[in-house]
Amino acid sequence: MKLLLLLALCGAAIAQRNFACMPYVDPGPCRGLFPRYYYSSQERTCLSFLYGGCKGNLNNFVTFEECKASCAPTSDHERRCLARPEEGPCNGRAIMWGYNVTLGECQMFTYGGCDGSDNKYETKTMCEIVCKSDLPVHLDPVCLKPKYTGPCAGYFPRYYYNNTLKTCEQFIYGGCLSNGNNFVTIEECKNKCWVSPPEVCNYPVDSGPCLAHMLRFFYNTVTKACEQFVYSGCGGNQNNFRTYGACEKKCEKFMGVIPRA
Known part of the structure; x- marks a missing residue:
């Protein structure tokens, strides 16, 4: 009887949650x-x-x-990155990196060596690759406000950040009672609000954890060229291209002079 009651309560909670998300x-x-x-x-x-x-x-x-x-x-990566970085109960002093969802950046913390959450990485780069590419960027609250022309009847071309389209767009401002998401130039809007997505060409090569042997190409930031590597078939990151041409097309703006066979 208690089990049935518990299941009923859980079902009601899930239904209420889903209903809240629908309107x-x-x-x-x-x-x-x-x-x-x-x-x-x-x-x-x-x-x-x-x-x-x-x-x-x-x-x-x-x-x-x-x-x-x-x-x-939520993906497994999102759940991991949304967890609070935790020192754990042990007494070690390992330096790790965890994603701070409030600040939207990876921060250093001291890990005790056992337990704690999964939001821990050995390097800042790895933390950013996993979390900053999977989670939305946390913008200044001003950038999250909707376009607002105000109650006045002036005609002032301005720019605002469109959080749905993730870009700065022009609008006509009436001249009074701005909500803050209001910029004189598109450059000012971009400097305040626009954040470019992580550049996949800068990710380190990552073969992934599986056991396949698939020939792929990645962009090497050291040699400034697309190079071949063996991909395991799962995991890894987006710096992974089926052909040299696909790698070159995506990453050509970073390339130096590339020797051809």
Whole structure:
């Protein structure tokens, strides 16, 4: 009987969570400006919006992490990177790197040598490859605000950061009551908000953990050339191309003079 009750409660909790993730964003009828997050089933991620302060629906979360945990699909890498880096109960003093989801960057910490979370890496580079490529970049809160022309009737070309499209776009500003996501030039907008994705050509070569022997190509940042390596068939990273030509096309802007056979 207790087991059936527990299953029923779990099912109800899951159903409530899924229901919260389904509705469209609804700021409600009130006029407050409360930064919140909602899950976009179209974008398959959590996005920011301004909540009016009353009514609306359940697709309304105070933090990005709360929305992500409730609604967004997570990979093993994401679960690992979202965990808090932990020293563990042992007394070792190993220097490790963990991803700080609040700051959106990898930070050094001291690991005791046992237990703790899986959010630990031997180098900063490996931490960034695993976490910064899989997780959304945490922007300045100003960049998460929607386009806002304001109540005035002026005509001032400005730029704002479109968090859905991940780019800076022009809009017409009325001239008063800016919400901050308002820049005079596109360069100013990019400097504040735009973050380029991790460049796959700079990833170190990684054969992966499996046992296959597949000939692939990777870009070598030391020799400035595409080179052959043996891929195991699983894991690894995106600096992995089936042909030399595909590697060259993707990474040519980094290349030096490449000798050809």
